[in-house]
Amino acid sequence: MVISFKNDAPIEQVEELVENLRRYCSNVQVVKGEEISLICLVGETIHIDENMINVYPWINSVARVSTPYKLVSREFKKEDTVINVKGVSIGGEKITIFAGPCAVESREQILSICSSLKLAGFDCLRGGAFKMRTSPYSFQGLGYEALKYLKEASEEYLVPIVCEIVSVNDIDEYASKCDIIQVGARNMQNFDLLKALGKVNKPILLKRGMAASIEELLMAAEYIVSNGNPNVILCERGIKTFEKSTRNTLDLSAIPVLKKLTHLPVIVDPSHATGKKEYVLPMSLASIAAGADGLLLEVHNNPITAKSDASQALTIDDYIDLRERLALVAKAVGRKL
């Protein structure tokens, strides 16, 4: 951490600050300049809050030179974290495919889609129970019933399931029914939920918020990991920008950036990011080429009757085609489906 300050700062206040900082970090040095000077801290500074320093009117700027997170950082743990769920691994050589409908609409629907996906080949079934919808007048999901049907599909087709949690009160229910618990983009900084999920013995699929920087995503993961749960899967799903031809702007550079900064697995959701089915194939191929460990895909047996986000859902035939092409790209970058 480097703090720059104007040389006309009151000496006793500067000394007070330096003293204070020494409590957090033993290596604190002052570099004097003609007009401005610097306080340099090298060492662990994650417990120091910039806002506590900025309060002095004579402070010019405060900049971190090391990351504000620790447990999720690549420096803390060099080798990739590989998460295993019922025989499915996430973060290793294999590309992991999470597929299924946006929302569970009925027992028949989810069993039928799961059966088709099983035949086509996939790794983990996804399906929404409680939907996060911008409008209170949109379909909100089947709720606990959906969890029951997902569980049934999981048992019948021997495939793990992932489902998005929207209330901290549902943690027990989700922990007992799901293999992986998803935190949606809108809840990425619902710290109350994150802390509680840190105490659960299930992997967490954490989606990047639409306005969250990569650093904020890693800080959200740090909330979960520092509360005791080391199994976090990060998911890029598009950020808000001025561009309107896709629902959000898929930030694929986030993949190599995350791979450099953290040991956690990184997957991509091209369905929600683009909002249009026709862009899902190219962005899936691009994600894998960029180094993603997996994909979260919306697949529906009959998109025209789907109750939510139908315009972004692949049909089973689309999925089979995508899977074939994906296998070729995966191989080209030394991975496999």
Added chain:
Amino acid sequence: MVISFKNDAPIEQVEELVENLRRYCSNVQVVKGEEISLICLVGETIHIDENMINVYPWINSVARVSTPYKLVSREFKKEDTVINVKGVSIGGEKITIFAGPCAVESREQILSICSSLKLAGFDCLRGGAFKMRTSPYSFQGLGYEALKYLKEASEEYLVPIVCEIVSVNDIDEYASKCDIIQVGARNMQNFDLLKALGKVNKPILLKRGMAASIEELLMAAEYIVSNGNPNVILCERGIKTFEKSTRNTLDLSAIPVLKKLTHLPVIVDPSHATGKKEYVLPMSLASIAAGADGLLLEVHNNPITAKSDASQALTIDDYIDLRERLALVAKAVGRKL
């Protein structure tokens, strides 16, 4: 709502869609063109989900011509909503000042700040109990203890209090202790929380999410109002942009836009938006000049020892100065403090 489609669309599917749309809206007309045609719906379309239409591959685009919200819209209710809390009105001629520290740090601190503010003049005491902090290693607030101290200050100084809720499980506690319940920017689309707050008999101060469009803010308010609670105060507090010289970019145009679209009161939080105390004064004056109904300000008796966001807190002296200047600008635009 206007749906454009290519003329080579299968006629039976177009008819199916038109039929379907007629269930929601009686006035559906088709306008034929040479290459593309339009389906026009005029009337209430809030129950129609665009994604359900976009699913057909022959659809070009779907655009709303009326708002996707209803109860919060200016069309639904022409006159301004004025909320009254313990003798304080929000949304009328008077500018309402919500002031206090970012976080309640001790009983002495909050009583002392409240006493100073009372002397200087203000309308509602703010103070954080459970803090939403990006880092798990930052000070997280005193929790329920903070609520107790706020309540004590409220009773001693006869001033209503507002406090941010972070867990749906705390609703009863907040409803019994606070006069206004605040929803923070990171929870603006925590729909689970919004629905629950729709059933509470306390006004809600709803902050705009950092990536939320004005329309999404109004949809979040619609969640609360459509669940039974008509008393929502909207708060602009900055959005995420590429500009880094302020923490967020305060979108003051949102004030006249919201005033046009909704009857709900609109206030501004210049402290969190800018992140720097020195910009709070000019942005407070600008907010009132732009038509805001109130301000949410961070004021601390000793910012240097503050435990969170100290760099943006005004001292009591700053506040007294701001209040004087604010009175002049308020008067210039036909309002008063």
Added chain:
Amino acid sequence: MVISFKNDAPIEQVEELVENLRRYCSNVQVVKGEEISLICLVGETIHIDENMINVYPWINSVARVSTPYKLVSREFKKEDTVINVKGVSIGGEKITIFAGPCAVESREQILSICSSLKLAGFDCLRGGAFKMRTSPYSFQGLGYEALKYLKEASEEYLVPIVCEIVSVNDIDEYASKCDIIQVGARNMQNFDLLKALGKVNKPILLKRGMAASIEELLMAAEYIVSNGNPNVILCERGIKTFEKSTRNTLDLSAIPVLKKLTHLPVIVDPSHATGKKEYVLPMSLASIAAGADGLLLEVHNNPITAKSDASQALTIDDYIDLRERLALVAKAVGRKL
């Protein structure tokens, strides 16, 4: 400037870099840490290019602690720059109003608008000659003819004129006809043009680019000033964000930020920023309350027949009303029209 690097960096390369940096800045110190170390430069670093440092693979990060511009900075010149043009001052106590149509459409139109504005009171006539239009099929302006009519209006009504230049080849023509030369947002980083304008003896009104940070705006101004022309007026006119209810997002916080960083005058264009006439009044009042030195307003005698951007143009009556209200807000913040 602070450069952080990993301790496993090759010593001779670090020494080479330090040696190199000493050529630019005499005060270079190395602060050793356990895992990373810092190279600190305090002094003038504007001639150092970060990209030249980042090239070493062992560099962690490079951060400036002083500004990358010099001549336009408040540190270089403490007192406000006040520009005088034919008796009109920009940057002093008085608020300067630049008003006129988006485009000059005919001799009669510009003379008629100028006459009405003169009666209502204003400081400088604006009007477009060559229009920057997104579509090649939109009205592109009257060109040199427009300059001639503006000049005529200027002489008849004794008011200075400002006009946007779009080609470096037109500099002589503009310098001979206009009192102030405007650089549009899309040309803010047309460095070829900026350098040439640095050699002109007329003030430059420099608009902030829609994707330009405040720092980039100041660097663009530095191009002009370092080439010899000290008279630059900065203009905030909205930045690109995800919000769509206004054409761009007017960044009013930029006013106090710029006032802190630079001595140059700062004005605001609420017409282009919001794109809607109804938001021009509140954003004009807010701009002045926030500390702007002036406004650039679109005013048209008959917006319904206007050939460009008519939806954002005030009528003369709107302008008279705005001017009255503006006078009150200006007075409230210690300024005057």
Added chain:
Amino acid sequence: MVISFKNDAPIEQVEELVENLRRYCSNVQVVKGEEISLICLVGETIHIDENMINVYPWINSVARVSTPYKLVSREFKKEDTVINVKGVSIGGEKITIFAGPCAVESREQILSICSSLKLAGFDCLRGGAFKMRTSPYSFQGLGYEALKYLKEASEEYLVPIVCEIVSVNDIDEYASKCDIIQVGARNMQNFDLLKALGKVNKPILLKRGMAASIEELLMAAEYIVSNGNPNVILCERGIKTFEKSTRNTLDLSAIPVLKKLTHLPVIVDPSHATGKKEYVLPMSLASIAAGADGLLLEVHNNPITAKSDASQALTIDDYIDLRERLALVAKAVGRKL
């Protein structure tokens, strides 16, 4: 185009508008609703300026249903445009690699890099002559001398060259020396330059502006094409967002979006977008997987001594490695190097 208006609009004004619109588009229909009504135009509407309609106070909204550009649209020309330059094709099955240093620094440098690239395999030499630098104090390029050296390299190694133009006055010089003329991101809406390049008989490589929507990029291309030059290569190079871990956010979804909307070739510049050499490989692979027709890469023989943007330049060895991997991904998506 669909115009919605309030039913209390003055009938004669509505009729005037409808009359007016019929001059541009024969198929104009009015759809009446209870509170609002619609004016629907189906047909060519590119000559209609929305701002001309928005001027009426009773207008609710104006939305286009067809694109505001024509010549560059996929509807106007179904088959892909393939551009041929000295035996190199851009836009066909083959992936086109444009490589070279950010700036030409000396005769020796450019000849040496070109020789190495020729050996490794590439299609077109790039190198900057006049550099667009944010700071006036940064290296600005060798200017015309650079063009001479590029031309020499082109002749010696029989490879076409591309170079960025920064001044409209240099068109003749560029047209005589370069095979492809590049327009940089900051000049994407320098319409004066675009119009002039529409009259040149050389292909134009048009980079997307950092705040330009895909539609604005296509409108900029339409400026060139409608002025007579059909050979435009579009280049995605990152947009401005709040994310700071890469210089800009590379919008790879723009590739399939552009492929759908236009027949023009689309390439990607991962070097400028990410600003960091280590991200160039993954983003290059991702670009090709997403369907890009080529890449614009910075390659330097000695990045540590490079005079601009060295941190993003690949070494020749990096390039050889990238090329090998790229060949595999290209093959996986049915393309070839």
